[in-house]
Amino acid sequence: MAITTEPVTINLGPQHPSTHGVFRLRVTFDGEEVVDVEPVFGYLHRGTEKLAESRSYVQIVTLTDRLDYTASMSNNLAYVRAVEKLAGIEVPERAMYLRVITAELQRIASHLMATGFLLNDLGAFATPLMYCFRERERILDMFEMLCGARITLSYMRPGGVFQDAPAEFWPALDTFLVETPGYLDDLENLITGNEIVLARTRGVGILGDELAIATSVTGPMLRASGVQWDLRKADPYEVYDRLEFDIPIGVAGDTFDRYLVRILEMRESLKIIEQCVDQIPRGPIKPDLPFNLRPPEGDAYAAVEGPKGELGFYLVSDRGIAPYRCKIRAPSFINLTPLKEMVVGWKVGDLIVIFGSVDVVLGEVDR
Amino acid sequence: MYGIGLLKGLAVTMRNMVSPGRQFTLHQYPDRRVGLLGLAKQANTNLVSYVLREPAMAAKSLIGLATVKDRMPQHPRFRGEEFVWYEERCTGCASCAKYCPLGIIEIVTHPSGDAMQEGEKYAIDVFDIDIGRCMFCGLCVEACPYDAIHMGSGFEESTYVREELVIDVDRLRSAPKRPSTWFRPQLEGKGYQPLDGQEVSWKDVGRHQMPDDSELEDRWAKR
Numbered sequence: 001m002a003i004t005t006e007p008v009t010i011n012l013g014p015q016h017p018s019t020h021g022v023f024r025l026r027v028t029f030d031g032e033e034v035v036d037v038e039p040v041f042g043y044l045h046r047g048t049e050k051l052a053e054s055r056s057y058v059q060i061v062t063l064t065d066r067l068d069y070t071a072s073m074s075n076n077l078a079y080v081r082a083v084e085k086l087a088g089i090e091v092p093e094r095a096m097y098l099r100v101i102t103a104e105l106q107r108i109a110s111h112l113m114a115t116g117f118l119l120n121d122l123g124a125f126a127t128p129l130m131y132c133f134r135e136r137e138r139i140l141d142m143f144e145m146l147c148g149a150r151i152t153l154s155y156m157r158p159g160g161v162f163q164d165a166p167a168e169f170w171p172a173l174d175t176f177l178v179e180t181p182g183y184l185d186d187l188e189n190l191i192t193g194n195e196i197v198l199a200r201t202r203g204v205g206i207l208g209d210e211l212a213i214a215t216s217v218t219g220p221m222l223r224a225s226g227v228q229w230d231l232r233k234a235d236p237y238e239v240y241d242r243l244e245f246d247i248p249i250g251v252a253g254d255t256f257d258r259y260l261v262r263i264l265e266m267r268e269s270l271k272i273i274e275q276c277v278d279q280i281p282r283g284p285i286k287p288d289l290p291f292n293l294r295p296p297e298g299d300a301y302a303a304v305e306g307p308k309g310e311l312g313f314y315l316v317s318d319r320g321i322a323p324y325r326c327k328i329r330a331p332s333f334i335n336l337t338p339l340k341e342m343v344v345g346w347k348v349g350d351l352i353v354i355f356g357s358v359d360v361v362l363g364e365v366d367r
Numbered sequence: 368m369y370g371i372g373l374l375k376g377l378a379v380t381m382r383n384m385v386s387p388g389r390q391f392t393l394h395q396y397p398d399r400r401v402g403l404l405g406l407a408k409q410a411n412t413n414l415v416s417y418v419l420r421e422p423a424m425a426a427k428s429l430i431g432l433a434t435v436k437d438r439m440p441q442h443p444r445f446r447g448e449e450f451v452w453y454e455e456r457c458t459g460c461a462s463c464a465k466y467c468p469l470g471i472i473e474i475v476t477h478p479s480g481d482a483m484q485e486g487e488k489y490a491i492d493v494f495d496i497d498i499g500r501c502m503f504c505g506l507c508v509e510a511c512p513y514d515a516i517h518m519g520s521g522f523e524e525s526t527y528v529r530e531e532l533v534i535d536v537d538r539l540r541s542a543p544k545r546p547s548t549w550f551r552p553q554l555e556g557k558g559y560q561p562l563d564g565q566e567v568s569w570k571d572v573g574r575h576q577m578p579d580d581s582e583l584e585d586r587w588a589k590r
C-alpha cells in the first residue's frame with residue numbers, strides 16, 4: 001500500500017525561545033524539510049515613527065534607544081546625524097570622536113550578543129553565550145560610566161553628546177582594549193575550529209551576492225556574501241575618513257561566514273577605538289542649542305553603518321518643534337527579505353541556525 | 368585531525384575555569400552569607416579579636432546566619448529612580464514637566480508671597496512623578512534650569528500597587544538627598560559617591576558657587 005504524505009504548516013513563535021523576541025514564522029514542512037516559510041511580524045509594534053511626530057527633536061532620542069535595544073548607541077548616532085543634517089548643526093571634534101568610540105563599542109557588544117545567541121541556537125547551550133556576555137558586561141559598565149544607563153543609553157544629542165566622559169572611563173577603556181584581543185582569540189579557539197560548529201554551519205543557508213544585493217541586504221550579512229560595502233568607507237561620516245581599518249568579507253555567504261565576519265569586525269572595531277583614543281582632541285562636546293529645535297523646512301536622510309547594517313533616519317520638518325514625518329530604515333527588517341531563499345530545502349534545526357545568523361532584533365523589525 | 372577543534376575548545380573552558388581574573392563575578396544580591404573568616408576580613412581585624420569584639424555575630428556566622436550586603440558596584444552617574452528634589456532650589460517653573468517625553472510630571476503651584484530677592488517664589492502644591500511610567504531618561508534633570516531635580520541611585524522601588532509608584536511632593540521632600548552625578552558635573556570629581564550615605568545640602572548642588580550672605584548683601588546694595 002502506498003503511503004500518502006502531505007506538507008504540514010507549523011507556527012514557529014511568536015513565543016519561541018529561538019525567535020529572539022516575539023516573531024512568528026509560518027513554516028511548511030515536508031517531513032523535516034522546509035518547503036515554504038513566511039515571516040509574520042508586528043507583535044512588537046509600538047508605532048515609533050508615529051510617536052516621533054509628537055515629540056520634540058531631543059525627546060525622540062529616547063525613542064531611538066528602544067528600536068534595536070542591543071545597539072542603542074548606533075541608533076542614537078543615526079538619528080542625531082539626521083537632525084544635524086536637517087538643521088545644519090556643526091558638531092565639535094571631541095564629540096565626533098566620542099560618538100565613534102561609543103558606536104564601535106556598541107558594535108562589539110552587539111556582535112558578541114549575535115555570536116552568543118547563534119551558538120545558543122546551535123545547541124551549545126549557555127557556555128559560549130556566557131563567555132560573550134562576560135565581555136559585553138564590561139562594555140555596558142563603561143556605558144554606565146558615560147551616561148548612567150546600560151541599555152537605554154540616550155547618550156547623544158543633536159549637536160554632540162550630552163556629557164563628557166568621566167576620568168575613570170579612559171583607564172577602563174585602555175584595559176578593555178588590551179584584554180579583548182586575547183579574549184577574542186579564546187572565543188575563536190572555542191568556536192571557529194569546532195567540528196560540530198563547522199558541520200552545522202559550513203555551506204548552510206547560502207546567500208549569494210547577487211541575491212543579497214537584489215534584496216537590499218546590508219551589514220555583516222552582505223559582507224559575508226563577499227560584497228565589500230560598508231558605509232563607513234563608502235560614505236564616511238563623523239571621523240571615519242581619518243581612521244584606518246579594513247572591511248572583512250566572507251567568501252561563501254553561508255552561516256559560518258556570517259559568524260566569522262562578525263568576529264573579524266570586532267577586531268577592526270578595536271583598531272578603530274585605539275586610533276580614536278590616540279587622536280581625540282580636547283574641547284567642547286556640544287554647541288549651545290535651544291532645547292526645542294526648529295529646523296528649517298525640508299527633509300534629510302542620514303544613515304550609519306550600524307552593527308546589523310545600514311540604519312537610516314529620514315526626517316521631514318515643517319518648522320515645527322516635532323518632525324512632520326520620521327521614517328526609519330531598519331536593517332534587521334530588510335535583512336529578513338531573503339530569509340525564504342536561504343532556508344528552503346534545509347531541515348528544521350538548520351532553519352533556527354540560519355535565522356539566528358541573520359541577527360535580527362525584533363524591536364527594530366517591528367519598530 | 369578530526370576532533371582537534373573540540374579539544375582546543377575544552378582547553379579554553381578549562382583555562383577559564385581555573386585562571387583567576389577570567390571567572391565570572393558573582394554578586395549574590397541583596398546579601399551574601401559569610402563565615403567567620405569573611406566577617407573578620409570585612410571588619411579589618413583578625414579572627415580572635417573579632418570573636419572577642421562581636422561574639423554574637425561570630426556565633427551567628429558559625430551556624431550560617433551571618434550575611435553581608437552584596438551588590439554590583441554602581442557608577443555615581445547611574446540613572447536610578449527616587450528623584451532627588453530640593454525644594455529650596457525649585458521655583459516651580461515646570462520646565463521639567465514640559466520636557467518629559469511622557470508627560471508624567473504634574474506640578475501645581477501658587478504664588479507664595481514669600482519673595483526671594485530675585486523675584487517672587489512659587490510654592491509647590493503638587494509635584495507628582497509617576498515613576499511607574501518613567502523611563503529614567505533624565506531629560507527632566509537636563510531641563511531644570513536651577514539644578515533643583517536630580518536623578519537618584521535606587522532601583523528597589525517595586526511595589527504591589529501601581530498607585531504607590533507615584534512619587535508625590537511629601538515623598539520628594541523627605542527622600543534622602545543623595546543625588547546621582549548624572550548631568551551634574553559640579554558634583555563629580557570630589558570623591559562624592561551617592562551610595563556612601565552622605566547627603567548633599569541644597570547649597571552645594573548648584574552649578575554655580577553659592578555666594579555667602581555678605582556677598583549677597585553687597586550685590587543687592589549695588590542695585
Ligand code: SF4
Nearest residue numbers: 467501502504505507
Ligand atoms: S526621567 Fe524622563 S521619563 Fe522620567 S520623569 Fe524625567 S523626563 Fe520623564
Ligand code: SF4
Nearest residue numbers: 457458460461463511
Ligand atoms: S524641578 Fe527644576 S524644572 Fe522642575 S519646576 Fe523645579 S525648578 Fe523648574
